[in-house]
């Protein structure tokens with residue numbers, strides 16, 4: 001019989017790639033979507049008709065429980081989150097509510113109504129924040145520096161506690177930044193790839209950014225969903241750091257993206273201090289050796305290829321829109 005998976009946040013970047021991966025493996029895939037997001041076809045594209053949409057707010061314990069009880073999913077992937085770190089400073093309470101308590105609600109639904117379901121929680125490198133050591137591994141102490149990181153840490157500990165206290169198969173994937181042509185346009189990589197494409201086509205004149213010296217450990221999203229799946233296939237539940245182990249600056253990303261369209265970023269980029277975050281860390285880089293050892297997983301695509309993939313996709317999209 002086909003395995004059944006429930007994905008929260010299926011309309012996001014990772015949700016699409018994970019749903020596609022699971023469908024290709026023969027899973028029956030259900031996506032939990034907020035009730036006001038009715039038309040998911042813009043986000044799910046070619047796989048829209050292959051997934052079943054379930055509607056619930058992540059604040060609605062009762063409906064979540066009813067859905068989990070009815071589906072008895074083999075695997076649950078909790079990817080839903082207001083995932084923009086900068087914005088979480090202006091909406092701290094709802095961030096905790098959706099990310100922290102939302103995860104707890106799912107865990108409770110599993111504990112009460114479907115204890116054999118395996119659960120993946122999308123944790124984040126932002127939980128390390130002001131990290132004492134670099135690179136970070138599964139033993140590195142946490143010190144989040146923004147409401148998003150605090151909320152992800154609450155969810156992280158809820159997962160660990162439900163695993164230890166109730167014996168649930170629940171795991172945290174502590175992922176570093178991962179990008180693709182499906183990345184939201186509010187994130188810096190997509191903002192840059194889109195601007196490079198539009199400027200090259202004469203559709204935009206300038207690009208305004210914040211801190212160009214900020215460094216990130218950037219990987220390729222389709223590879224990270226493979227690790228999520230692998231984590232739930234292990235004999236025992238555990239937490240894993242998932243990243244490339246290499247950092248680049250926002251400036252490096254800009255340079256590569258504009259080079260791809262034969263332009264020099266210095267001719268087009270403006271800096272707006274308002275886009276610089278109140279607190280920002282510079283040392284976040286993964287030590288993904290446990291994932292390599294236990295899961296046999298490695299990030300494979302170098303940044304220059306990710307940049308090329310994103311800029312080329314945006315060029316095609318913009319050209320199509322012009323026709």
Ligand code: NDP
Pocket residue numbers: 008009010011012013014015034037043057058078079080081082083084098122123124125174175176177178179184
């Ligand atoms: P996206 O921002 O692309 O997708 C977020 C998803 O969460 C969307 O489906 C969105 O639904 C849903 N969502 C947002 N707010 C709410 C809400 N209030 N109630 C219910 N659903 C909501 O994120 P990614 O795919 O990039 O990331 C997936 C997960 O991994 C997130 O939890 C993110 O925090 C985490 N993560 C991501 C990393 C990355 O680099 N991509 C790195 C580390 C962690 P809708 O379409 O309706 O808005």
Ligand code: GDR
Pocket residue numbers: 083084085086123124125126175176177178186187188189191208209210211212214215216250275276277280
């Ligand atoms: P991040 O990603 O905060 O790391 O969170 P984002 O792309 O937003 O920022 C990366 C870095 O770029 C700097 N930056 C800018 N960022 C944005 N968004 N817009 C700008 O104009 C800009 N200029 C410079 C930022 O200051 C930052 O240093 C992502 C999300 O996917 C989270 O959900 C996830 O948990 C973390 O990655 C790991």
